[in-house]
Amino acid sequence: MTLALAQTSAGKVPAPPSYRHLPANADTVRWGCFSTTLTPRVEIDSAGIVTIETLTHPAADDLERMVQGDEGAESVYLWTTDRKGVDRRGAGSTDPAVCKVGSGDGRGVHILTGPVHGRGAKPGDVLELRILDCVPRPGANPDFAGKSFGSNAAAWWGYHYNDMPGGSKREVITIYRVDATGDKSRAKAVCNFRWGPQTDPFRVTRPTIDYPGGPVDHALTDFTFNVLKGIRIPIRPYFGTLGVAPAEADFVDSVPPSHTGGNVDKWPIGKGAIMYSPVSVEGALVSVGDPHASQGDSELCGTAIECSLAGTFQSILHKKADLAGTPLQEMDRPMLETRVEWVVQGFSGPNHLGALGATAQADIYGKPSVDDAMRDAFAKTRRFLTTTKGLTEDDAHSPMSVGVDFGITPVADRNWGAHAIVPCHREEGHLLGPRLIGARPPPFPNDGPARGGACGGSACRKDAPGTWPIYSAARAMRRPSLSPMPGLLCPRTDRRGPARPTAAPSPKPGAGRSGRSPAVAAPGMPRIRRKAPVRAPRAS
Template sequence: MGSGDSQGGHILTGPVHVRGAEPGDVLEMRILDCVPRPSANPDFAGKSFGSNAAAWWGYHYNDMLGGAKREVITIYQVDATGDKSWAEAVCNFKWVPQTDPFGVTHPTIDHPGMPVDHALTDRNYDVLKGIRIPIRPHFGTLGVAPAEADFVDSVPPSYTGGNVDNWRIGKGAIMYYPVSVEGALRSVGDPHASQGDSELCGTAIECSLTATSQLILHKKADLAGTSLEEMDHPMLETQTEWVVHGFSVPNCLGALGATAQADIYGKSSVDDAMRDAFRKMRKFLMTTKG
C-alpha cells in the first residue's frame, strides 16, 4: 500500500544517483526498450495484465448517462508479442467500499495500492467483447529531483519532469532534463500499456513494464552552442518530433511556497499550460534553433 502521506500514488523505481551529475548539467535518458512484464501468478504464466480505473477524479464519474456515479475497474490482458500488440478486456467490476488492513473503510478509490476483497465485488466477464485496444507501452512518470523539496508529490509535473503522462515516452524516445541536485536522482515508473492524449476516465491502462534505458550526462561546460543550451525544462525527442510540455505552473515548488504541493491542485489551468507550452516552444525555436 501507499504511505497515505500525500506524496502521490505512483509506483516508481528510484531515485537513481547519476555519477558526476551536478546542477546546471542536462541528463539525457534514452528508452531503448520497454515491454510488459509477465504475471508472477503461476496460473497465468507468460501472460501480462493491466488495469484501468474509471475513477472519481476522472471525467466519466460525474458525467454518466442517467446521472449515476460509479467507479469501475477494468482488467485487461496485454499482448505485446509483435504479432498482435493489443489489450483486450478480461472483466470489470464496480468499486464497492473496501476496508484496508488498518481498519479504515474507503468508499472511493482514494488511496494508492488499495487491496481489493473480491468477495465483495461482482465481476462482469462480458465486457468489451470483440474490442482490442492497440498498445504503446510507455512511462507516465519519468524525471529527476527538484532542488526545492526533499519529498515531492508524484502527481503534479514540474520543470524536472515527473508525471507528464505522454504516450510518446516509450521505446525509442529520448528525454532531456535539467539537473538541479547533485546526482540528478532519476526516478521512473507509472508504466502504461496504452493511453490517449489524456487520462479521461482517471487512469491509462496501467501495467508493469520492464525497461532498458541509457543515461547520457551532458556537462554544463559543454552545452554552449548546442541544442541543449539553456535547457531548463523537460524536452522529448522522437524520430520525427521535438515535443515540449506545458504546465500550469512550470515550477510550482518554487513559485507557490511551502504549501505548493497542496495549492497546485487549485491553480491548474489549461490556459496557463498552453501559454507555458507556447513560451517554451518560442524559446526553443528562437534561441536553440536560431
C-alpha cells in the same frame, strides 16, 4: 540539438558501456514521491546503461493476475494486519497523529524504482535519457502464463467524473489482458467492476479510491465479463513517470509533473525516445515508474492501462560548461525527442514547486487550467524555435500556427498539460528541415542502417555491423521479449514499432531470491539471475 552536440555525446560513450540492472522489490522502490533523502539504489557513469523494472501502482485491483507468484511485486504489495511491505505511500506525513488516510496520506500514488545516481551530475547540467527497450512484465501466476495484465480506473479524479449520465457518480475498474509473448500487439478487456467500499487490512474503510495499494476484496464486487466486445486497444508501452529529483522539498508528490519531469504522461515516452531533463540536485537521482501498456493523450478517465513494465535506459550527461551555443543551454524543463518529432510540454504550473511556495504541493491541486497549460506550451515552443532555428519571435509565430500540432496531455494529474508536436523529419520542407541532431550518433545500441524496410524487417532484428548487441529489458528479467508492436517508436527507422532483441547468451549464475536481488554490475552482455517461479505450460 546541433550536430556538434551529437558528436560530443558520441565522444563520451565508452565501448562497451557499463551496465547495471535494478529489479523492483520493496528494497528498491518507494511509493508516491520523489525524494532527495533516499540512498541511490544504483550508480552509473555517463553513457552507462541500466535496466529498470517498474511495477504498476493499481495492481491490487486484481492481485491474482498482476501480483501473485511475482516475489518482487509480492514484497511491495504485502499488507497484513500489522505491517505493509512499503509503508509510506505518498509525500505526506508518516505520523499516525497527523496523516488522515494512511502513512504518506496518499499524496502521490506511483510506485517509483530508484533513484539512480548519475556520477558527475550537478545542478545546471542536462541529463539525456535514451529509452532503448520497453517491455511488459509477464505475470508469474502459472494460471496466466505468458500474459500480462493491466488495470484502468475511471475514477473520481478523472475529467469525466462530474459529467456522468443521470448524475450518478461511480468508479469503474476495467482489467485488460496484454499479451507478453509477442504473439499479439493489442490489449483486450477481460472484465470490469464498480468500486464499492473496501476495508483495508488496517480496518480502514475506503468509499472511494483514496489510498494506493489496498487489496480489493472481490467478494464485495460484481465482475462483469465479456465487456468491450470487438474492441482491441493497440499497445504502446511507455513510462508515465520519468524524471530527476526536484530540489525544492525532501519529499515531492509524484502526481503533478514539474520542471524536472516526473508524471508527464505522454505516450511517446517509450522505446526509441529520448527525454532531456534539467538536473536540480547532485547525482540527478533518476526515478522511473507509472508504467503503461497504452494511453490516449488526455488520460481522460484518470488512468491508462496501468501495466508493469521493464525498460533499458542509456544516460548521457551534458555538463553545464558544454551547453553554451547549443539548444540545451536554456533547458529548464523536460523535453522529449523521437525519430520524427520534438515534443514540447507545457503545464498549468510550469514550476509549481518554486512558484507557489511552502504549500505548493497542496495548492497545485486547485489550479488545473487548460488555458494556462496551453499558454505555457506556446511560450516554450516559441522559445524552442528561436533558440534552435535562430528565428525572431515574430518569425516563429507563423510556423507554429501552420506546422506545429498542439494537444492536451493530460487532464488527470491536476497540473494539467498541453503539448506541442514539432516535426523534425530529415526531408527538406518540414518545419525544422533536416533533424536538429544531425545523423544519429553511433552510441545508440544496434542503430545501424535500415536493411529490411519497415519495423520487423532485418534491420529491427539483427545487429548492424560494428554496433553493440541490444541491451534487452526482457532479457534482463529472464522473460520473453515482444515482437514488433505498432504504435511504438523504432530507433532505426522513421516507421513506428520496436525492434526485436537478438538472442542472449546464457547468464552467469548469481545469488539472491527472485525479485529481491540487489542491483549489480556485470561485464559484456550481463543479466542478473532470478529464480523463476514454477509455471504451468503456456496456453495456446
